[in-house]
Amino acid sequence: MTALRTGRVSSRFGSSRLARKATPYGFVAPTAILLIALMVVPIVLVISYSVSTGSITSKDAPFTGITNYVTLLTNPDFWNAAFNTLVFTVSSVVAHLLIGLGFSLMLNSRLLGSVPRAIFRVIYILPWLFTAAIIAVLWRLLLDPQGVVNYLLQAVHLAGSPIAWFGDPGAALFAVTVMNIWAGYPFFMISLLAGLQGVPADLYEAARVDGASGFQQFLSVTLPQLRPIIISMAMLDVLWTTQQFALIWLTTGGGPISVTEMLSTFTYKLAFTGFDFSMAATSAVIVLIFSLIVAIFYVRSQRSES
Known part of the structure; x- marks a missing residue:
């Protein structure tokens, strides 16, 4: 009888111990299942498509190895899209940083009253509240040959005739870059403003005691206090900007003559215009590899700061 009771107690103890160990995994399980279903499985499928040819719905699609990668990396159109993406990304990230930093310094300045500060905050954050479709329509109207921008340029004699900003090969990339800069700077502004408000006032007082000027204090x-935020925001912005699709597609569609063709629009056209899903998957994998490299640096920078 005693042995039976002992066995029951040990069984209950073992089951409760097992339940305690399994509880954390039970909480994590729903998220893990979603990640596997929505991220891991699609990524594996895209990689499998990139090393095969023919219809992606066919079970007998022949394995091609790295043939698709070699073909894509020797395609001038791919490198044109990569170059445009590089120019677009670098210009956007640098401008986002400079404009965001400038506006955040202004909004954090003691020279600005509380009411004007609140008004400027609302105005400066507006581009971040608009969807990509609204931004595209707005800028198409502004940059229309008969739009406000051309009217002002002609009024001050900076342009002799209306400029087709989204249709001129010499101006289209500049136009979409400016549009993306306008749409994205509030993210930097808000983040840097939060960082500025967290800088201890004692540091500025110590710098003033040492005779540092305003620029030297900056x-x-x-800058040293904002460095972690700047690095984090810049890496995230690189990831987001290289994958920008909606603004480009809704304004120029990658044209004219591919001067605004980005890797995102290039991949989309391979899949849904040329119906070459294998090459589209190959292009997507290459973009994924680049994104993973940037993500690794981002995670490492976060760990080093923590």
Whole structure:
């Protein structure tokens, strides 16, 4: 009888111990299942499509190895899209940083009253509230040959005739870059403003006691304190900007004559215009590899700061 009771107690103890160990995995399980279903499985499928040819719905699609990668990497159109993406991304990220930093410094300045500060905050954050479709329609109207921008340029004699900003090969990439800069700077502004408000006032007082000017305080106090935020925001912005699709597709569609063709629009056209899903998957994998490299640096920078 005693042995039976002992066995029951040990069985209950073992089951409760097992339940305690399994509980954390039970909480994580729903998220893990979603990640596997929505991320891991699609990525594996895209990689499998990139090393095969023919219809992606066919079970007998022949294995081609790295043939698709070699074909894509020797395609001038791919490198044109990669170059445009590089110019578009670098210009956007640098401008986002400079404009966001400038506006955040202004909004954090004591020279600005509380009411004007609140008004400027609302105005400056507006581009971040608009959807891509609204931004595209707005800028198509502004940059129309008969739009406001051309009217002002002609009024001050900076342009002799209307400029087709989205239709001129010499101006289209500049136009979509400016549009993306306008749409994305509030993210930097808000993040940097939060960082500025977290800088201890004692550091500025110590710098003033040492005789540092306003610019020297900016270089020796403000920038070092904002450095982690700047690095994090820049890496995230690189990831987001290289994958920008909606603004490009809704304004130029990658044209004219491919001067605004980005890797995102190039991949989309391979899949849904040329119906070459294998090459589209190959292009997507290459973009994924680049994104993973940037993501690894981002994670490492976050760990080093923590």
